[in-house]
Each structure stands twice: as C-alpha cells, then as structure tokens.
Amino acid sequence: MAVESFTQPDTDLVPRQSSRRSHTVYVALQKQIVLGALEPDAVLLELDLAQRFQCSQGTVREALMQLAEEGLVIRLPHRGTHVAPCKTADARALIGIRLHIECDYLDRVIENADRDLLADLHDRLNAMRNAARDGDEYLLSLHDRAFHARLFSSADLPVVAPILARCLIHNHRFKILNSKPNRELEETAERHVPIIQSLEQGDLDGLTKLLGHHISTIVDFGPDLTTARSK
Structure with missing residues (x-):
C-alpha cells in the first residue's frame, strides 16, 4: 500500500x-x-x-x-x-450563523482596524491569488478561511472565533463539493478585494452589505442559500 x-x-x-x-x-x-x-x-x-x-x-x-x-x-x-455528510440544510444553517458572527460585529472590526490588520489581509489576498494561479484549491481555501478569521479577530471576541472557524471549513467544503466544475479560482480570490477596500474606507454599511453578499453567495457566487430553507 x-x-x-x-x-x-x-x-x-x-x-x-x-x-x-x-x-x-x-x-x-x-x-x-x-x-x-x-x-x-x-x-x-x-x-x-x-x-x-x-x-x-x-x-x-x-x-x-x-x-x-x-x-x-x-x-x-x-x-x-x-x-460527515455534506447537506444543503446544514450549509444553510451554518451560513446563517456565519452571517451573524461576521456581519453583526463589523463596528468593532472597523473600530479596532489598524495597519497590521490591513497588511495581513493584503497578504492573505496575495496568497489566495498565488494558490488560484497554481490551481491549488485546498491552499486557496486555507488562505480564504484565514482571511475571514483574521478579519473577525479584530472584533476581539475570542470565545466566538472557534465557532466561526467551524462554519468556515464546512462552508468551503460545501462549496467545493457542490460548485460547478472548472470554477474560476482567481475570481474567488478577487472577491475579497472590495471587502478590503470598504474596510480601508471605514464604511460600515458598505462593508456589511459586501460581506453579507459574499457569504450568502459562496457557492459559485449564487444562489443565495439564505433565501430558502429545506425541509
């Protein structure tokens, strides 16, 4: 063997x-x-x-x-x-939890954002770009998850962070197992650019909308898994 x-x-x-x-x-x-x-x-x-x-x-x-x-x-x-199974009902539930965790505390993220955070996010973005160009979907997923975990870390809610980590890995697994073949990995990386830009501008409303849409349309940028619930 x-x-x-x-x-x-x-x-x-x-x-x-x-x-x-x-x-x-x-x-x-x-x-x-x-x-x-x-x-x-x-x-x-x-x-x-x-x-x-x-x-x-x-x-x-x-x-x-x-x-x-x-x-x-x-x-x-x-x-x-x-x-473990990988069911749509679970994906919807976890995306809903993730939406609350990442979007409800963005005022704390913006308040605590500094140069180190922005530098780290840019580094993760570049790492995602490199993984995408190499066609390494798992490495792209690792850096993608790290990007969102780092963003949320500025909310300073360490007890909540492990819950987000679990949501992230299951969201990515569902995306990979259910998305169309030959997905554009580079486009997946570039979806994070407006998030960084909105954070740099300190635009709470814009960042909330951008991140909410980013999370809800994780699977091939649609459909919005939060609009319906399976039985």
Whole structure:
C-alpha cells in the first residue's frame, strides 16, 4: 500500500493542537474530506489509516478526534468512524450563523482596524491569488478561511472565533463539493478585494452589505442559500 504524502505548507498553515505526526495526519485527512477525495459517509478504519500514513493507531485516533471536533467526521461507539455528510440544510444553517458572527460585529472590526490588520489581509489576498494561479484549491481555501478569521479577530471576541472557524471549513467544503466544475479560482480570490477596500474606507454599511453578499453567495457566487430553507 502506498504511503500517503502531504505538503509542508498545508501543515504549517493549519494551527497545531497535537503532536507533529498526528497533526500531519489530521491535515492530510482534512484536505481529502474538504476536496471530496474522501466522500461523505465514507468509512474510516484506524488500522487502514495507520498503514497508509505509516504511524500508530493512536496517532490516527488523535487525528480523527480533532476532525470530529470540527464536525468533519462522526465517531460512534461500536460503529466506527465515517466522513460527515455534506447537506444543503446544514450549509444553510451554518451560513446563517456565519452571517451573524461576521456581519453583526463589523463596528468593532472597523473600530479596532489598524495597519497590521490591513497588511495581513493584503497578504492573505496575495496568497489566495498565488494558490488560484497554481490551481491549488485546498491552499486557496486555507488562505480564504484565514482571511475571514483574521478579519473577525479584530472584533476581539475570542470565545466566538472557534465557532466561526467551524462554519468556515464546512462552508468551503460545501462549496467545493457542490460548485460547478472548472470554477474560476482567481475570481474567488478577487472577491475579497472590495471587502478590503470598504474596510480601508471605514464604511460600515458598505462593508456589511459586501460581506453579507459574499457569504450568502459562496457557492459559485449564487444562489443565495439564505433565501430558502429545506425541509
């Protein structure tokens, strides 16, 4: 069986909460789930994963626990672990939560915005552009999520930030699994330009509208997933 490989930039960009080896497995599995290489409801066996990554089952178990905390896998007693589903109803609910988190506290973001924040956002934008030009959708997703997390960090609501992080990863997974093929990745990166411009101008109303539309139309820039609710 082939040994799984992963790139160092991926592991460096995702915050590490465990041993280096477990983190590497966790990031590799997260990437496969987000990109759809591991499909919804796929069964994940610790022994098989340990062989793939040439590590202990304990290392795999630690990585799976982190994925479970993100909601990307579901672990059930005596039933094992499987990849979480990716349903429209969940996507709508998470987008609604994300809208409230990111848009309701923009007055705090603008109030606390400084040169460091703007510089960081420009850096993330350029990183997204580079990933898009390289056709690296997962790396683009990492920098995209980091852009929004950094923007929200200026609201100074650290207890809320992990909730936003969970919304972001599931929003991106839903987008990747449900968007049309051959999506323009560079256009995805450029969608962030007016957000930065509005922030630089201190335009609260404009920023609120821009960010709200940006979040609501995450899947191929439409449809607006917040306009209807599935049963």
